[in-house]
Amino acid sequence: MTSSQSAAPQMTDLDATRASTWTDQLLRRPASLFCLAALALLAGTAIFAPLVAPYHPEAVDTLRRLQGPSIDHWLGTDSLGRDVLSRVIYGARVSLGAAVVSVTLAAVAGTSIGLLIGYLGGWWDSVAMRVVDALQSIPALVFAFAIIALVGKGIVPTTLAVAVIFAIAYIRIARGVMLRERQRRYVDAATAAGLPTPRIIFGEILPNMVGPLVVETAILLGSAQLIIAMLSFLGLGVDADAADWGSMLNDARIYQGVHPFLSIPSGLAITFSVLLFNVLGDDLRDILTGTQRPAAGRRAPQGAVALSAPAAADASCGVAKDEGSQTGGILDVSGLTIEFPVGNNGARVLDGVSFSLCAGETFGLVGESGSGKSQTALAILGLTPKPGMVTAGSVHFEGRNLATAGEHDLRRVRGKEIAMIFQDPMAAFSPVHTIGDQVIVPLQAHAKLSRAAARDRAADLLDRVGVPNARRRLDDYPHQFSGGMAQRAMIAMALTCEPKVLLADEPTTALDVTIQAQVLDLLHELQQEMEMAILLITHDLGVVAATCDRVGVMYSGQIVETGNMSDVFDTPRHPYTRALMEATPHSSSAFGGRLPTIDGRVPPPWNLPQGCRFHPRCRFAIKACTVAPVPLMDGSRCLRAGELLMAEV
Ligand code: ADP
Ligand code: MG
Numbered sequence: 229m230t231s232s233q234s235a236a237p238q239m240t241d242l243d244a245t246r247a248s249t250w251t252d253q254l255l256r257r258p259a260s261l262f263c264l265a266a267l268a269l270l271a272g273t274a275i276f277a278p279l280v281a282p283y284h285p286e287a288v289d290t291l292r293r294l295q296g297p298s299i300d301h302w303l304g305t306d307s308l309g310r311d312v313l314s315r316v317i318y319g320a321r322v323s324l325g326a327a328v329v330s331v332t333l334a335a336v337a338g339t340s341i342g343l344l345i346g347y348l349g350g351w352w353d354s355v356a357m358r359v360v361d362a363l364q365s366i367p368a369l370v371f372a373f374a375i376i377a378l379v380g381k382g383i384v385p386t387t388l389a390v391a392v393i394f395a396i397a398y399i400r401i402a403r404g405v406m407l408r409e410r411q412r413r414y415v416d417a418a419t420a421a422g423l424p425t426p427r428i429i430f431g432e433i434l435p436n437m438v439g440p441l442v443v444e445t446a447i448l449l450g451s452a453q454l455i456i457a458m459l460s461f462l463g464l465g466v467d468a469d470a471a472d473w474g475s476m477l478n479d480a481r482i483y484q485g486v487h488p489f490l491s492i493p494s495g496l497a498i499t500f501s502v503l504l505f506n507v508l509g510d511d512l513r514d515i516l517t518g519t520q521r522p523a524a525g526r527r528a529p530q531g532a533v534a535l536s537a538p539a540a541a542d543a544s545c546g547v548a549k550d551e552g553s554q555t556g557g558i559l560d561v562s563g564l565t566i567e568f569p570v571g572n573n574g575a576r577v578l579d580g581v582s583f584s585l586c587a588g589e590t591f592g593l594v595g596e597s598g599s600g601k602s603q604t605a606l607a608i609l610g611l612t613p614k615p616g617m618v619t620a621g622s623v624h625f626e627g628r629n630l631a632t633a634g635e636h637d638l639r640r641v642r643g644k645e646i647a648m649i650f651q652d653p654m655a656a657f658s659p660v661h662t663i664g665d666q667v668i669v670p671l672q673a674h675a676k677l678s679r680a681a682a683r684d685r686a687a688d689l690l691d692r693v694g695v696p697n698a699r700r701r702l703d704d705y706p707h708q709f710s711g712g713m714a715q716r717a718m719i720a721m722a723l724t725c726e727p728k729v730l731l732a733d734e735p736t737t738a739l740d741v742t743i744q745a746q747v748l749d750l751l752h753e754l755q756q757e758m759e760m761a762i763l764l765i766t767h768d769l770g771v772v773a774a775t776c777d778r779v780g781v782m783y784s785g786q787i788v789e790t791g792n793m794s795d796v797f798d799t800p801r802h803p804y805t806r807a808l809m810e811a812t813p814h815s816s817s818a819f820g821g822r823l824p825t826i827d828g829r830v831p832p833p834w835n836l837p838q839g840c841r842f843h844p845r846c847r848f849a850i851k852a853c854t855v856a857p858v859p860l861m862d863g864s865r866c867l868r869a870g871e872l873l874m875a876e877v
Contacts, residue, residue, distance in 0.1 A: 250439065253515045260511040263504045270501060274320035281314035285471035294487040303493045306476070307483055316493050318471035324501070326387045326466075327452035331445055333391035338398025339441065343429050345399070346406025349614070353403070360396055368393045368455060376464050386465040390452050401444055405437040413655040420609055421670040421721070422642035431669070435660040443512045450505030457498050473498050557584030558761050559608070559646070559729050563621035564631070566603055566612055566785075568833070575833035577603050577616065579785045582860075585729060585761040590752075592776030592793070593765045594808065598830040600785040601765040605731040607631070608763075609646060610638040625729070644674045647727035651734035653714035657706035663690075664702025667721045674725045689720040693750060712743035719750065726758050733765045748775055769812040773797060781805045784830050784841040788865040801864035803846045840867070 254260045273280050282302075289309035296304045303312040345356040363371070375389035409415060410433065418432045459465035460474025461481075473494045480491035564581040567574035578600045585591050593601045606612055608623050610630060623630040625646065630638065642648075650656040657666055664686055671682040683702065690698035693716040706714055715735065722730060732751065736744040748771065755762055764775060772779055772793070779796050781789040781804060789802035800806045807826045828845040831837055840858045843849040848868055858865050 250515050257511055259507055263508040267504050270320055273317055274324050277318050277321055281317040283311035283314040285315045285318040296489055306479060312493050315471040315476055316497050319473045319476060322466055322472040323453050326383055326456045327449050330387045330390035330452050331394060331448050334394035335398050335445060338395035339402040342399040342402025343406050346403040347429055360399055364396050381464050383466050386456055386459050390455050394448050401440050406433060409433045409436050413650050414658040417650060417656040419611060420642050420648040422639045422644055423673055432658050443509055446505050446509035446512055450502040454502050557586045559585040560624040564607055565620035566607055566616050567619045568616045570834040577785055577833045581787055583780050585763055587761050588759045589777045590762040590764050590775055592772035592779040593782055594769060594772050595782035596767060596830050599782040601782055602733050605733050605765055609642050643670050644725040645727055646729040647722035648731040649718050649722045649735050652738050653718040654706060656718060659706055662703050662705055663717050670724045693720045711739055715739055715747055730760050730762045732762055769808055785833060791863040801869040802866045803848045804842050
């Protein structure tokens, strides 16, 4: 790692304007504000009905039947002389209450089922979704009739029927969001931090679906009211004599010829409240779909980065240069092979990757995109994405083979012993939690600290990684951090439990060069403080040259060259390493001239060339290179390693 002084942070985005949340935006819209106020009034009236209503809703006065509005009865009386205004007020209790209860039941049950089947995937998902499809093909009212026919008439069966109908909508939303969110890096980051599955589902993923769920809930509350009113109108819902808007409308229908006004109060009450929910739902949808999350804060201007000479290799850690098992490090990866099923065959994404990491050293894994670097890091923590599988090899860490360890053992290692930082900090932080919360959670999970102590520690850590005003910034959301600051926060999160091994997957790729140098320096300082081993994954040879003690060059799922940093750079013994060096902008030979490129691309794992995998792109290839796979010999996977003057770059 470079030992140069860490420069002062380039910028802070303390002055970044706080993005207004959807609730703020909602309150700024006159229509939404009106709907919220009207609904609050309606809810208040329903709750305090006995105080607000002038009469008891069941108080019969046969002498005053079917009267129009008067001073005594502002909305007139019904067929039994009951006060219509009082019945409308009490009716709000039943209509709103039943709608709220049914939608709440639907939301809780539907969201939980949707989250679960989305998370489990596979045949759980297929079977559950076919059932959901079948249920959804039945019209809502017919479905409600069927449930009421089974369970009986009344407000409870009606509420349950509506809950079942709407649960299906929630299942679809929750499953859809789960399928999308579980691919996100912040879920990997949470898994890598060792958080338990329920905490990931309900603590990390659920908050990301609050938006769609709130919109759906607002709209479904209106629909629930309408369906409940319809069922009552048909005599299937609430008892015909009860004060409920649907039943009142049914009653009014009978006397339509004699007293047409009777249908107006209950009809308007239904129309008005359904409209309020719908307008509110539409506004919410507009706000949530029309508002992009604010982009990351401003970036520092581009600038040159001075990369210092690499540190000396750790002589105590042996460099095994031949095919076979690796031992002697704190982390020994040996013959790691990962396959993804493709058609009838498996695609080998990793093929016999071996290296070891020693305490306090930085091992660089370098190669073009698609060469298998990220898969290597993910496999170390048991995070190989399904349907990929580790089909051979081992990952030994402190006497345990993580490649065969169970989820329970892995969780104890993740975050605490081996931590991971990802390429894009914005994607790896959950957007709905504050940075503080996300740094605090692993501390609480692993270090078993109280919230206050964890908060103090989180502030210390943020301060340590160079985030100014750390304590205040704990309450900021990821989008309020600039790229460089977010990457620092991400490092703080990874280092909360002082891990022995840090897997850094392209930790600086998303950053400007000046910030990149600061972050690399910071990692180096922290590494020295904590005696941490770092696996630094990058496609940038300049970064490797500046930071690593040893290096493994990866191509098409294999390590094609490995050795001490200075040896590999001074005398590259594989044409791929040489081509990478020629193609790097830090190479002096490229200065001022056109940067050479490597023709062709990394072959897909399901269509690998015969023999040496690099031979189709290699200008040194001979016939022998196309015949049989080339093993790793003396640190190089090239048949002509000894013969070619690779150093003459
Ligand atoms: P790198 O990090 O070196 O850019 P990766 O480790 O991400 O590369 O990917 C290595 C190979 O694994 C690529 O060829 C890619 O196509 C394949 N791969 C990665 N993820 C998946 C997946 N979920 N399913 C199938 N193949 C995958
Ligand atoms: Mg990658």
